[in-house]
Amino acid sequence: MTFLRTHRTLATVIAFVLAYVIIKVLSILPLNNGDPLLNAYYIQLIMLAGINIVMTVSLGMVNGFTGQFSIGHAGFMAVGAYTSAMITTVWLHTSTANPWVGYPVFIVAILAGGLLAAAAGYLVGAPSLRLKGDYLAIVTLSANELIRTVIRVTEVLGGPRGLGGIPKFTTLEIVFVFAVVSVVLMRNYLFSSHGRSMKAVRDSEIAAESTGINTTRQKVFVFVFSAFFAGVSGGVFAHLLQFIHPDNFSFMKSLEYLIYLYVGGSTSISGAIVGPAIFTLLPELMRGLQKWRLVIYPLILILTMIFRTEGIMGLKEFSFILIPQHQRKEVSA
Amino acid sequence: MGQFLQQLINGIQIGSIYALIALGYTMVYGIVRLINFAHADIFMFGAYMGFFLAPVMAKVFGGAFIPTIIAAMLITGLLGFIMEKLAYRPLRYKSRLSALITALGVSIFLENFCAMDFVLFGVHFVFGPTYRKFPDLIVAKNIPIPGNLGLNISNVLLLDVGVSVILMVLLFWFVNKTLIGKQMRAVAFDKPTASLMGINIDVVISTAFIVGPALAGAGGILYGTTYGMLASPFLGIWPGLKAFIAAVLGGIGNIPGAVLGAYIMGISEAFATSVNSNLGYGMAFAILIGILLIRPSGLLGKFMPEKV
Numbered sequence: 001m002t003f004l005r006t007h008r009t010l011a012t013v014i015a016f017v018l019a020y021v022i023i024k025v026l027s028i029l030p031l032n033n034g035d036p037l038l039n040a041y042y043i044q045l046i047m048l049a050g051i052n053i054v055m056t057v058s059l060g061m062v063n064g065f066t067g068q069f070s071i072g073h074a075g076f077m078a079v080g081a082y083t084s085a086m087i088t089t090v091w092l093h094t095s096t097a098n099p100w101v102g103y104p105v106f107i108v109a110i111l112a113g114g115l116l117a118a119a120a121g122y123l124v125g126a127p128s129l130r131l132k133g134d135y136l137a138i139v140t141l142s143a144n145e146l147i148r149t150v151i152r153v154t155e156v157l158g159g160p161r162g163l164g165g166i167p168k169f170t171t172l173e174i175v176f177v178f179a180v181v182s183v184v185l186m187r188n189y190l191f192s193s194h195g196r197s198m199k200a201v202r203d204s205e206i207a208a209e210s211t212g213i214n215t216t217r218q219k220v221f222v223f224v225f226s227a228f229f230a231g232v233s234g235g236v237f238a239h240l241l242q243f244i245h246p247d248n249f250s251f252m253k254s255l256e257y258l259i260y261l262y263v264g265g266s267t268s269i270s271g272a273i274v275g276p277a278i279f280t281l282l283p284e285l286m287r288g289l290q291k292w293r294l295v296i297y298p299l300i301l302i303l304t305m306i307f308r309t310e311g312i313m314g315l316k317e318f319s320f321i322l323i324p325q326h327q328r329k330e331v332s333a
Numbered sequence: 334m335g336q337f338l339q340q341l342i343n344g345i346q347i348g349s350i351y352a353l354i355a356l357g358y359t360m361v362y363g364i365v366r367l368i369n370f371a372h373a374d375i376f377m378f379g380a381y382m383g384f385f386l387a388p389v390m391a392k393v394f395g396g397a398f399i400p401t402i403i404a405a406m407l408i409t410g411l412l413g414f415i416m417e418k419l420a421y422r423p424l425r426y427k428s429r430l431s432a433l434i435t436a437l438g439v440s441i442f443l444e445n446f447c448a449m450d451f452v453l454f455g456v457h458f459v460f461g462p463t464y465r466k467f468p469d470l471i472v473a474k475n476i477p478i479p480g481n482l483g484l485n486i487s488n489v490l491l492l493d494v495g496v497s498v499i500l501m502v503l504l505f506w507f508v509n510k511t512l513i514g515k516q517m518r519a520v521a522f523d524k525p526t527a528s529l530m531g532i533n534i535d536v537v538i539s540t541a542f543i544v545g546p547a548l549a550g551a552g553g554i555l556y557g558t559t560y561g562m563l564a565s566p567f568l569g570i571w572p573g574l575k576a577f578i579a580a581v582l583g584g585i586g587n588i589p590g591a592v593l594g595a596y597i598m599g600i601s602e603a604f605a606t607s608v609n610s611n612l613g614y615g616m617a618f619a620i621l622i623g624i625l626l627i628r629p630s631g632l633l634g635k636f637m638p639e640k641v
Contacts, residue, residue, distance in 0.1 A: 069433055127625045134368050134433060135625055138581065142574055142618050149614045251570065255441050262434055295449060298442035305435045306423045 064266030067202030072144030078249035080113030080231025110235030117231020162245030265311030348599020357545025373573020379553025409550030584634020
């Protein structure tokens with residue numbers, strides 16, 4: 001167990017694998033009535049929750065750990081979704097029939113989507129992150145709406161009709177591998193020296209600058225890194241739903257991620273995992289309120305801000321992400 | 334030449350509406366350092382108030398325009414007051430980011446709540462997600478301008494520009510000549526010191542949250558009159574964004590700057606739209622990125638070094 005304590009990456013992987021095994025068993029093992037507990041619909045929801053977790057953790061890197069306020073994350077998701085869908089569907093006509101060809105193309109496509117989203121992130125972040133203050137919010141908001149408008153008027157991308165016929169490459173396994181790789185990468189980045197610089201920028205930009213941190217570079221890099229993950233998530237998302245529409249990536253979508261993040265707790269990775277997990281699965285428990293979802297969510301956000309500003313998790317982390325403080329000394333001793 | 338002047342006139346018309354919205358953004362930002370995202374939705378709310386009130390007002394007063402705009406301004410002012418009281422005041426001494434998040438939450442709440450369609454006590458409540466035709470508050474007429482340029486000015490245009498100029502003059506008088514206006518300037522300049530001088534900060538902030546939304550409400554009525562339709566309760570997003578960009582362009586927190594920025598935005602948008610109807614959106618974004626790269630403090634804003 002000592003080995004696990006010092007190797008949190010492994011612990012995170014094990015935690016995700018355990019979750020996967022439980023879900024897989026529940027989706028296969030029949031109950032008394034002959035059907036498994038988790039039917040295809042629930043599996044789809046769990047896959048969405050996985051994608052949302054990656055989106056939220058990547059947003060948390062910028063908003064929670066670096067103290068910036070990016071509110072157009074769905075725009076980068078759109079860039080990734082459309083890029084990867086164009087590659088697999090329109091240009092290469094890949095299908096799931098031959099997985100030996102299909103999956104490599106799919107992986108290259110989602111990575112390309114991530115890179116293009118990162119490039120878009122650089123274009124958006126570089127001018128606005130030089131400055132202190134709330135400029136990033138308004139730039140990302142306009143960028144999100146602009147990306148959506150551009151997609152709407154571009155015929156090649158399907159315009160207002162959306163882009164359909166995308167092969168369904170995303171399976172439960174793909175989502176889990178994707179989620180665990182992304183979360184581990186982001187986790188290790190956040191607990192590296194770069195992560196400490198980010199937290200310094202968040203807590204006091206002037207103090208951080210005076211200790212020799214290049215705050216602009218730090219902020220822009222985190223933002224681009226986060227846009228990359230949003231782009232890859234978009235690719236995975238597109239190959240799950242098999243149909244994407246510009247309105248899937250509107251400002252409302254970005255806002256959902258902000259709600260997941262801030263209600264879960266923006267200053268901890270665990271919060272960014274708990275938030276989307278709760279909010280993606282919760283509406284199923286109260287179907288009747290589905291229509292009122294977008295009215296209730298903002299209210300939850302406002303109430304969280306007023307009564308528990310730090311969110312559900314606050315600064316706490318699950319022990320598979322970070323060893324609790326009081327146990328840390330034993331290990332090093 | 335005629336085309337050029339016509340676009341200029343159109344730009345001034347749309348710029349007047351942006352100016353009314355931008356003033357509210359800049360006033361609130363100047364006093365509480367908060368981007369009030371919900372301001373765009375207050376603008377939307379004002380437009381819908383026009384839709385609902387105009388028939389009533391036409392019946393009661395005979396004429397529709399002036400009573401409707403005053404009633405809409407009162408209602409949106411009240412909405413702004415309630416919003417500040419319930420959502421922003423509890424957060425005033427918490428981190429600035431949480432107030433910003435709350436503003437976003439209020440904005441989305443208003444949009445989606447208004448987009449809901451439900452019946453309560455037999456009354457069809459809220460605005461619903463569907464397209465609405467805005468009632469004709471005045472009879473639109475085109476006034477051709479003498480000369481061979483082929484220019485047209487509609488009376489709606491004159492009304493838009495006239496109403497917004499009157500409201501701006503009133504606002505300048507209010508901010509520069511009245512006691513509460515002086516207090517507002519003091520609070521915007523230095524909040525703690527103003528508070529030590531015996532200024533009631535709560536009253537000043539509430540005033541900013543009444544005056545700004547009231548102007549946005551007037552803007553909403555003008556918007557409805559100009560375009561003749563209300564697309565959905567999400568209609569505030571783009572005008573609100575453009576008005577905010579206008580406020581940044583003029584120097585956020587600076588009242589004349591907001592007006593200048595709004596007219597620049599309106600005119601550049603009119604020219605961009607005359608080339609391609611979707612270019613207007615790109616134009617707003619290009620202006621925003623440009624101003625952030627070249628002069629982030631805005632055209633009329635002063636650069637404030639940060640004190641440690």
